[in-house]
Amino acid sequence: MSTAFVESATNTGIPDHPLTPLSAEEIRAVRRIVDEHGLLGESVRFVFVALEEPHKKTVQTFAHGDPIERQARVLLLDRATGQGSNLVVSVTEGKVVALESVDAAANGHVPILDQEFEDIEAFLLDCPDWLTAMTRRGLDPADVRAVPLSAGVFGHEDEVGRRIVRVLAFYQYDAADLPWAHPIDGVVAYVDLTARRVTKVIDEIELPLPTERGQWDAEPHAAAPRTDLKPIEITQPEGASFTVEGNQISWADWKFRFGFDVREGLTLHQLSIADRPVIYRASIAEMVVPYADPSPVRYWQNYFDQGEYLFGRYTNSLELGCDCLGEIKYFDVTIADEDGNPKLMKNAICLHEEDYGVLWKHTDMFNGMAEVRRSRRLVISFFLTIGNYDYGFYWYLYLDGTIQLEAKATGIVFASAHRGPDGFSTEMAPGLGAPFHQHLFSARLDMAVDGDVNAVEEVDAVAVPMGPDNPWGNAFRPQRTRLTRESEAMRTADNFKARVWHITNPDKQNRLGQTVGYALHPEGQPVLLADPSSSIAQRAAFATKHLWVTKYDPAERYPAGNYVNQNPGNAGLPAYVAQDRDIDGQDIVVWHTFGLTHFPRPEDWPVMPVDYAGFKLKPVSFFDRNPALNVPAAPKAHCCES
Template sequence: MTSPHPLDRLTADEITAARALLAQQGLVGPDTRFPYLALEEPSKDAVLNHKPGDPIDRRVRAILLDVHTGASRDVLASLTRQAIDRDTALDPVRDGQPPILLEEFMAVDEIVKADPEWRAAIERRGITDIDLVRPCPLSAGEFGIEGEAGRRLLRALSFVANRPDDHCWAHPIDGLVAYVDLIEKRVVRLIDHADLPIPAEEGNFDKPESLRRTLRPIHITQPEGPSFTVNGDEVTWEGWRFRIGFDAREGLTLHQISINDRPVIYRASVAEMVVPYADPSPVRFWQNYFDAGEYLLGQQANSLQLGCDCLGEIHYFDAVLADGDGNPREIPSAICMHEEDFGVLWKHTDIFTESRETRRQRRLVISFFVTVGNYDYGFYWYLYLDGTVQLETKATGVVFTSSYVPGSPYATQLAPGLGAPFHQHLFSARLDMMVDGVANAVDEVDVARVPVSADNPYGNAFTRSITRIGHESDGARDADASVGRVWQISSADRVNRLGEPTSYVLYPTQSPLLAADDTASISRRAAFATRSLWITRYDADERYSAGDLVNQHAGGAGLPSYVAADRELDGQDVVLWHTFGLTHFPRPEDWPVMPVDTCGFTLKPAGFFDRNPTLDVPESTAEHCVDSRTRASHCH
């Protein structure tokens, strides 16, 4: 039997026990809901010093909301000791609102449709069947609008379907937005700005008129089974070892990633993401969504399907989360893990010895998919044979639509009269580094041109410019493709055989950062997205890029407040926060469903190994290396 580990994911029984403990302590009443309940991970020191059989204090953190009064609490409780360690009343103006509950999304339809003014606006637009109107509940943000401070709000744009199975995204009811108070359960403000035409053409993608018949099946088989082993939440594969985690907010998390028993990353996750929109119109200026902090990525996870979401010899991990009532909810097959062939690993045909050698790359894929309203996102962590770590995010689903105003500088026309506002998808990866130990240092490395001189008479020289990041005040950095900027994370304690510190290099995404004006509300609330990289000293309480409670928070929390301490970084326990993403000017080809668009980053070993660590990878077997014309092997 597997020994308990401090990072073991919460079980259904533990979630049930957590709810019972909170109720026993008088913190749960008939109107109490659980926007968030999850494992409170022990400190890094406690985890690293843990030995099998050591006692474990299992603690949970719960955000509680009274849906009748709007009062909320932040509670830390020990299941082991049956004790409340912290109970803090939250101020919605100062602290922000708890994340949005699924039941609140569902309630918006009834609240909006009960509003006489909204119904009159719908009828004036020629819509007679209210049941076919789909109010879309969206996070409210924070804009200093009079009367909104302290209210728990959602804003609702609406769409209409031609019939129950018609996808409503093709028919936006533009120019109209309802502001909904979730506690009072009423529309507190209606903006009826313009009667814009409702696009008529349908955008249904799930019932095509015909299917191509030329694609032949691809079968991926591993007759001898996969190369990885799974022991509870721990996975080993080709020298790699790590632990699987799953959080209601972040979704998939990876812990204690090591290769050949040498640590690389202590904890890796997507700590936040934001989707800001560009349309400044009176009904859309507020559109920006924090899919992790407001909607909770983990709670939106899909159950994955073999042959559709994942292909090959698959190992699935189920996820267990707390629902809005604090009871356990299982998401079957929430995480998919499998191996993939990834082309040539290394190859050389030598002109002197006439040797011909080719080896194939392989990667381990750990992934999950979420659906957040109209968009779907896949998060794919890759581990490679050569020690490379990579994260790729995949954006697909349906773009958010509008009525198209001819000549609009803020939207693309997708179909006759149908627009798609410009927007961004910006992710923040939190990488708690541990390259050969907790003492690390970070250098910014640029390509540097060398001017013509006596030492460089022909002007061909170039070199590297290396800048050590000494303190958090210097740790907010920008990517720069013009100099090939990367960041090197080095061990302060270990050197390779050449006497150089062992290290990994972060190759960042070279893409636009947050495009909003510096004075915009979203620039305060998503300050993490204004820089490509932030470097902080490890603090167990600093988990989220935009702060603990993002929903309707005024901004300034998260990374700006973390780096204000200006702690020393050189040779310390450092955390890297990398912003990457997509700036989306939608195309007609993105309609009615968007082909996957990808972004991400790569971490590669640099002097971590003494030489190519894949020289021992065997050549491919003949049965997997066949010419379809001759059926003969070419791998000798």
């Protein structure tokens, strides 16, 4: 039986820690302060409001009872002019302490508002060229569903400095129909969000409209529910093993704080094991979904779901027994809506424990010892829906000191017309294609392995040449390469060499004199496959390498830069590492690119089974021995009954 308890992830009174998320009261105060400074008007909207985290030194030296300076980072957009603003608001002092205008032409725009999407279909209905394109296809324009998407940057001079989206369309036969199954391919509209009108319609080709319905509970897909699956009940009769105090969680030897904002979603802070720090801050800081269709109406499809859309605002309200099983604790999250008012997202974050099979086991031939221990992991997660795709992000902590991040991709593939076997899509249903694409994520890991003085080594498995020291040719060893500067630390994975990256503390050793560390284990899937000279390779440069290492700078938060929407490129990590700072025995940030390369299958239709991507961090010489020796044996009745 699953049970759940709900708690707010935001503070309801005076914050007790510098990393406590903003409360509804503080969000109201932010809006009031911005208004009092004359920065609001009828057409001004709040794009982003989140806690402006104090410098890590302030957080690390904080003691209970110390005064807390509360600040918020705010992005504004004047919809009438397209001008964005970036400001820092001191809730404590009741004033704006920093303000800059966003130079959209040079640096990109602030993210797209939901309110900017709302009138797109009306703009299309006012466009004669669009109506002509629909009529020629025999479609009723009133039944056409518009899907506005971020535009990217492709050298179109008439788009420089303007807020542009490009619109693909789908047909909806009735209210129950899923339009994703009926792409109106061969035509695209460009919309100026500030001018509130269609600026261009490209009508490349008329392609047949796929007509088979896409609801999984309707013909031809509907199937009677199975009757041969018996219930699985997850029970913890003594309750969960974790404890929660505000936004701090303790479980086994682990302790951490968590936060949430609409750009990064769930964030982890001050992650430690056995009172020893491992990571100061961990988040998924960006993701990009580049598509492979080069046609005139689709070549531009590349979405940065965080930097362009702020995917955290689309977080699901999780359901007991469906999204999470067991003894569950849910956390509500308060964000700011586009008018600057607090908005409560119920059950946004899920916390629970899972059994994870065998932790360790041995049956000995000499002394007869036979021991086995069960593994379990702590899970903190959230799920979101952004357009057609659904993504879950799950952080796992294990009893042996392992940290894992798992991204889960599901939902509905973005469809097109299928142009034949030599094209760039898979046929999913008669005449229905799903273009090839990638899902590439960037994890920002502000490492603190036993302290802030860290270094990185690349470790490869290499064969030893045959010779006097290896006469039989069986020898191999780890080859270690120290990465000492940012220019050296732009690396790709190599599964043929079992490549991992050790993040070590050169000032700390275990009982054997070995330098303590944690190893980043990549999955080694492809990085960005687009041509290096392409627009997307410039704008998503972070996705061209599996590993980047930078010296800590609190202003360097996002791998594709602060303003991703229509940014011309080379922002974020390329700009950070251009400084070529010393990273050997420094306070460092590790950035890891991971993801999926998706050649869709018919089995991904009409709804896609979950696909997985992620990475692990494993202790290497961090402990003196197996840290899970103290896990008790399971009661015999639980594992030995026949």
